[in-house]
Amino acid sequence: MSSETIAKDANLSFSKLKTLSNEERSQALQEIYNTLKENKSQILQANEIDLKNAETQNLSSSLIKRLDLSKGGKFDSMLQGILDVANLPDPVGKITLAKKLDDGLNLYRVTAPIGVLLIIFESRPEVIANITALAVKSGNSAILKGGKESYQTFKVMSGIVNKALSNTKVPSKAIQLIESREDVADLLNQDKYIDLVIPRGSNELVRHIKSNTKIPVLGHADGICSIYVDSNYDIVKAKRIIVDSKTNYPAGCNAVEQLLINKNIPEEEQREILQTLIDNKVTAHVTPDLKLIESEYVKDAKDDSFDKEYLSFDISVKLVDDADEAIKHINEHSSKHTECIITEDEPTANKFLKSIDSAGIYWNASTRFADGFRRFNELSISIKG
Amino acid sequence: MSSETIAKDANLSFSKLKTLSNEERSQALQEIYNTLKENKSQILQANEIDLKNAETQNLSSSLIKRLDLSKGGKFDSMLQGILDVANLPDPVGKITLAKKLDDGLNLYRVTAPIGVLLIIFESRPEVIANITALAVKSGNSAILKGGKESYQTFKVMSGIVNKALSNTKVPSKAIQLIESREDVADLLNQDKYIDLVIPRGSNELVRHIKSNTKIPVLGHADGICSIYVDSNYDIVKAKRIIVDSKTNYPAGCNAVEQLLINKNIPEEEQREILQTLIDNKVTAHVTPDLKLIESEYVKDAKDDSFDKEYLSFDISVKLVDDADEAIKHINEHSSKHTECIITEDEPTANKFLKSIDSAGIYWNASTRFADGFRRFNELSISIKG
Numbered sequence: 001m002s003s004e005t006i007a008k009d010a011n012l013s014f015s016k017l018k019t020l021s022n023e024e025r026s027q028a029l030q031e032i033y034n035t036l037k038e039n040k041s042q043i044l045q046a047n048e049i050d051l052k053n054a055e056t057q058n059l060s061s062s063l064i065k066r067l068d069l070s071k072g073g074k075f076d077s078m079l080q081g082i083l084d085v086a087n088l089p090d091p092v093g094k095i096t097l098a099k100k101l102d103d104g105l106n107l108y109r110v111t112a113p114i115g116v117l118l119i120i121f122e123s124r125p126e127v128i129a130n131i132t133a134l135a136v137k138s139g140n141s142a143i144l145k146g147g148k149e150s151y152q153t154f155k156v157m158s159g160i161v162n163k164a165l166s167n168t169k170v171p172s173k174a175i176q177l178i179e180s181r182e183d184v185a186d187l188l189n190q191d192k193y194i195d196l197v198i199p200r201g202s203n204e205l206v207r208h209i210k211s212n213t214k215i216p217v218l219g220h221a222d223g224i225c226s227i228y229v230d231s232n233y234d235i236v237k238a239k240r241i242i243v244d245s246k247t248n249y250p251a252g253c254n255a256v257e258q259l260l261i262n263k264n265i266p267e268e269e270q271r272e273i274l275q276t277l278i279d280n281k282v283t284a285h286v287t288p289d290l291k292l293i294e295s296e297y298v299k300d301a302k303d304d305s306f307d308k309e310y311l312s313f314d315i316s317v318k319l320v321d322d323a324d325e326a327i328k329h330i331n332e333h334s335s336k337h338t339e340c341i342i343t344e345d346e347p348t349a350n351k352f353l354k355s356i357d358s359a360g361i362y363w364n365a366s367t368r369f370a371d372g373f374r375r376f377n378e379l380s381i382s383i384k385g
Numbered sequence: 386m387s388s389e390t391i392a393k394d395a396n397l398s399f400s401k402l403k404t405l406s407n408e409e410r411s412q413a414l415q416e417i418y419n420t421l422k423e424n425k426s427q428i429l430q431a432n433e434i435d436l437k438n439a440e441t442q443n444l445s446s447s448l449i450k451r452l453d454l455s456k457g458g459k460f461d462s463m464l465q466g467i468l469d470v471a472n473l474p475d476p477v478g479k480i481t482l483a484k485k486l487d488d489g490l491n492l493y494r495v496t497a498p499i500g501v502l503l504i505i506f507e508s509r510p511e512v513i514a515n516i517t518a519l520a521v522k523s524g525n526s527a528i529l530k531g532g533k534e535s536y537q538t539f540k541v542m543s544g545i546v547n548k549a550l551s552n553t554k555v556p557s558k559a560i561q562l563i564e565s566r567e568d569v570a571d572l573l574n575q576d577k578y579i580d581l582v583i584p585r586g587s588n589e590l591v592r593h594i595k596s597n598t599k600i601p602v603l604g605h606a607d608g609i610c611s612i613y614v615d616s617n618y619d620i621v622k623a624k625r626i627i628v629d630s631k632t633n634y635p636a637g638c639n640a641v642e643q644l645l646i647n648k649n650i651p652e653e654e655q656r657e658i659l660q661t662l663i664d665n666k667v668t669a670h671v672t673p674d675l676k677l678i679e680s681e682y683v684k685d686a687k688d689d690s691f692d693k694e695y696l697s698f699d700i701s702v703k704l705v706d707d708a709d710e711a712i713k714h715i716n717e718h719s720s721k722h723t724e725c726i727i728t729e730d731e732p733t734a735n736k737f738l739k740s741i742d743s744a745g746i747y748w749n750a751s752t753r754f755a756d757g758f759r760r761f762n763e764l765s766i767s768i769k770g
Contacts, residue, residue, distance in 0.1 A: 015716055019740050093739070105750065115742065216601065331400055354478070355404050357500065365490065 003186035006143060006176055007193035010116045013171035014141040018113050020169055022090035025136050028168035029086035032132060033079055035164035036157070044070050046156040047125065054149055062251075066124050067150055078126040085133035092139045113139035115195035118187055120145045120209060122201035125153040132161055132175050143187065143194070145178045147201075155179060188213035203309075220359075222335035223253025224309050225367045228326035228352065229273070230343035231264040237364055238342045239276045244366040245340065247280050251311050254338050254370040258306055259284075260326045263319040267292065270319075274298065277315065287318040306333050323348050327355045334358055338370040388571035391528060391561055392578035395501045398556035399526040403498050405554055407475035410521050413553035414471035417517060418464055420549035421542070429455050431541040432510065439534055447636075451509050452535055463511040470518035477524045498524035500580035503572055505530045505594060507586035510538040517546055517560050528572065528579070530563045532586075540564060573598035588694075605744070607720035608638025609694050610752045613711035613737065614658070615728035616649040622749055623727045624661045629751040630725065632665050636696050639723050639755040643691055644669075645711045648704040652677065655704075659683065662700065672703040691718050708733050712740045719743055723755040 017025075036043065047069045054064045069075050097109035117140050121127050128144060135142035146154045158177030165172040178187070188197065191214050199209045199219040206221040227245060229238050245256035261270055271292045277284050278297040284290075285301040305316040306329070320326045323341070330339050340362035341352040349363045360370045402410075421428065432454045439449050454460050482494035502525050506512050513529060520527035531539045543562030550557040563572070573582065576599050584594045584604045591606040612630060614623050630641035646655055656677045662669050663682040669675075670686040690701040691714070705711045708726070715724050725747035726737040734748045745755045 015713075015740070015742070018742070019736070105754075110738075211599075214596075328400070351404070353495075355400070357400070357403070369490070 007190035009173040010141040010143050011193040013174040014116055016171050017174045018139045024169045026086040028136055028170040029082050029133055031168050032164040033082045035160050039160050043156050046152040049152040050150050069125055078129045082133045085137050116141045118143045118194045118197045120199045122147040125150040128157050141174045143176050145184055191215045222309055223337045224335040225256050225338045226258045226330050226334055227256050227340045228260040230348055231262040232345040233342050241366050243280050246282050246315055248368045254367050256367050257310055258316040260320045281313055283314045285316045289319055331357050338367045340367050392575035394558040395526040395528050396578040398559035399501055401556050402559045403524045409554045411471040413521055413555040414467050414518055416553050417549040418467045420545050424545050428541050431537040434537040435535050463514045467514055467518045470522050501526045503528045503579045503582045505584045507532040510535040513542050526559045528561050530569055576600045607694050608722045609720040610641050610723045611643045611715050612641050612725045613645040615733055616647040617730040618727050626751050628665050631667050631700055633753045639752050641752050642695055643701040645705045666698055668699045670701045674704055716742050723752045725752050
């Protein structure tokens with residue numbers, strides 16, 4: 001099937017999907033849930049082939065872990081996710097503004113689906129279920145293009161999802177899973193039929209897509225996130241937040257990469273913060289005034305240290321005069337993803353929240369919360385002191 | 386000054402502007418209002434030079450009319466517009482979602498400015514005042530690039546706006562008026578500093594900009610707008626709405642270009658609707674089944690009649706079986722700008738409002754309302770019968 005046919009089919013299905021009621025869309029999700037559940041063994045068999053291929057090709061263990069649907073209740077939480085979305089309130093048709101402009105002239109702003117989404121992602125096969133659920137619930141058609149590592153799992157799940165939809169009012173072409181063989185470049189040219197591209201994956205993937213399509217792209221490539229520690233602060237909170245932001249999942253784009261410490265914080269507390277990083281095996285790349293500890297985990301910051309996404313157990317650390325300098329530094333050096341202030345002073349927090357030009361700004365919270373699927377009980381960090 | 390410097394200055398100014406209070410932003414608008422008012426004669430003198438140049442170059446009379454700031458109270462309503470915007474409630478910092486995610490973990494969604502806007506428009510010089518007011522009020526920096534026809538007026542107004550801002554807390558580089566000499570192509574490359582491009586003007590301008598920048602563009606090129614007349618309808622309303630939508634300003638992108646009439650409307654009423662178009666000097670390009678009147682204003686629809694933006698006193702007209710066929714036709718042929726249904730039947734109206742995939746969808750209202758600045762008392766249409 002050509003990319004144009006795929007895109008056109010998705011667009012036609014959208015015309016139908018957008019007229020369905022919330023009940024009809026949620027029922028379709030229930031049907032997908034049932035059908036995936038019934039076919040669990042078939043899906044896990046396909047997944048096993050992908051896993052074996054990955055091992056044969058000597059792919060990294062973290063990639064193999066992401067591929068594996070059978071472990072740690074991943075399959076069941078994937079299924080539960082579908083029901084969770086089905087049970088959400090209807091996101092479509094909500095009146096978000098109502099205004100009487102004149103006698104007999106009323107203006108309403110009403111939420112509506114976007115249209116056709118092209119979602120390109122990497123190895124995790126459970127993403128199919130997440131995206132299918134969110135797309136159908138919100139009345140959007142989706143074309144899903146997964147990574148080749150999970151080809152067998154995709155192929156089987158794709159067939160099951162389409163079979164399930166054929167028993168519902170949602171057109172089965174509303175969700176199309178494109179196998180790795182199809183050419184993504186052609187899909188990126190279908191701006192007549194596709195409304196939004198959402199890439200999920202590495203920097204390289206996102207950058208490549210951004211520079212190869214005229215369709216609007218919802219995505220971020222870099223994640224240079226910062227934490228500013230104000231002088232009026234709670235050191236226990238600070239240490240928990242910094243360690244969680246750095247070590248919970250350093251490869252995530254919402255992991256912190258730079259730490260700005262107010263210079264009025266007493267030197268012994270500065271040392272304590274650094275020691276906490278060291279205790280957690282984080283290498284601190286510090287400016288000269290912060291070389292307070294001799295350790296293999298303390299290194300000199302370099303010229304590019306504050307424009308760098310480590311994605312590892314590394315962090316750049318520097319002193320700043322005050323919140324104003326921190327704000328200026330962040331607006332210049334951050335990738336505008338997620339930033340955090342640690343302070344007990346509300347006016348300073350409000351200034352920071354208002355002045356930073358990033359998508360998410362946090363007050364006394366880990367940058368790692370910039371991830372819809374993180375569960376709060378995962379926040380268990382062991383910190384000395 | 387290089388385009389990069391202009392864009393960088395706008396970005397730096399934004400960092401300051403976004404921290405200002407609503408009062409500080411509104412005061413700056415008051416200052417701009419005062420200064421423009423004081424310098425009225427200087428501005429009108431410059432405007433006269435532009436007008437003379439336009440006449441010398443034999444530009445069209447409609448263009449010259451758009452250029453002229455001195456007639457019909459245009460200058461004063463331009464000034465009043467600034468105060469109207471200043472007095473609006475603060476659009477920044479509004480909490481649009483507040484949610485307690487967990488104990489001590491609160492999520493807020495807060496309205497924030499976009500950043501740096503690049504606004505490219507054609508001849509109307511009063512646009513400077515409109516955009517400056519809206520940008521400053523909403524905390525955004527703006528780079529304005531006007532057409533060469535109003536060069537003298539722009540130059541003078543630019544100086545006045547910057548002088549006015551220098552007496553306020555808003556950085557004067559927050560609003561930069563770029564004269565025609567600067568190269569817009571260079572500005573379109575400043576994606577590091579510019580967040581959004583808004584082109585206002587002809588199809589050609591918008592298309593050119595869309596295909597020459599990686600910065601997101603807020604704009605629409607075509608305006609193929611439709612009206613569907615349902616069988617359960619009020620003929621007087623229908624005639625008023627159709628005539629206003631077509632004749633109020635046919636060159637506008639929100640003028641109607643195609644009319645879909647339910648085939649169950651009695652033939653004599655179909656004839657009455659066509660006659661109303663003829664009485665208003667509108668040429669109807671009709672399908673064979675609608676050749677009900679012999680007139681120089683009634684012509685045969687051609688193959689491309691329903692994919693055409695006339696921008697003149699012309700309209701394509703066809704019969705449809707029902708609302709479903711109208712919806713299908715519109716979703717296929719419209720440019721997704723503005724569509725209208727004329728019906729007294731609420732379920733049919735709701736179906737239409739939900740199924741059409743366009744930016745604005747109207748129920749018993751002229752498509753010409755898709756324009757923020759239209760005043761309701763302008764709606765005075767003379768219709769026979």
